Amino acid sequence: MQVLRQWRLFQRYSRYGNYVALDSDCLFCKIINGDIPAQIVFRNENVVAFNDISPQAPTHVLIVPTLHVENAAGLAKMSPTLTADLFVAAGEIAATNGLTGYRTVFNTGAEAGQSVFHAHLHLLGGRGLAWPPG
Ligand code: AMP
Numbered sequence: 030m031q032v033l034r035q036w037r038l039f040q041r042y043s044r045y046g047n048y049v050a051l052d053s054d055c056l057f058c059k060i061i062n063g064d065i066p067a068q069i070v071f072r073n074e075n076v077v078a079f080n081d082i083s084p085q086a087p088t089h090v091l092i093v094p095t096l097h098v099e100n101a102a103g104l105a106k107m108s109p110t111l112t113a114d115l116f117v118a119a120g121e122i123a124a125t126n127g128l129t130g131y132r133t134v135f136n137t138g139a140e141a142g143q144s145v146f147h148a149h150l151h152l153l154g155g156r157g158l159a160w161p162p163g
């Protein structure tokens with residue numbers, strides 16, 4: 030079943046040069062695949078969301094596409110609708126958590142604090158969030 034799904038994803042996105050369905054060396058691909066445990070809070074065909082292992086706020090969820098792409102710009106170039114799916118999921122998770130305000134962040138590049146190179150949207154909420162960020 031997983032192989033069939035991967036093949037469908039490959040057919041859908043293979044015109045995008047650096048796209049791979051899942052990368053066996055990637056931490057978040059392993060979480061998506063169930064090879065590494067995580068507290069999953071949301072899942073559909075396109076999106077998986079799980080609690081950050083080192084939460085920076087009472088709600089700190091990572092929302093990831095179920096295919097491997099390095100960063101937000103790459104994801105948006107490959108699929109605007111999949112990018113939008115992450116934000117729709119963020120809204121639903123925020124509502125489930127009773128958040129009236131929240132922050133969504135993509136870090137891109139090590140200089141900006143990206144440590145896992147599988148695009149992921151941070152959803153932070155449940156406390157006051159200062160601006161500008163650190
Ligand atoms: P970034 O620094 O923007 O790339 O975000 C990566 C995030 O992944 C960090 O906030 C980490 O705390 C988080 N993280 C690392 N390993 C895990 C894991 N096994 N499960 C959940 N979150 C993780």
Ligand code: ZN
Pocket residue numbers: 051052055056057058059096097098146147
């Ligand atoms: Zn990955």
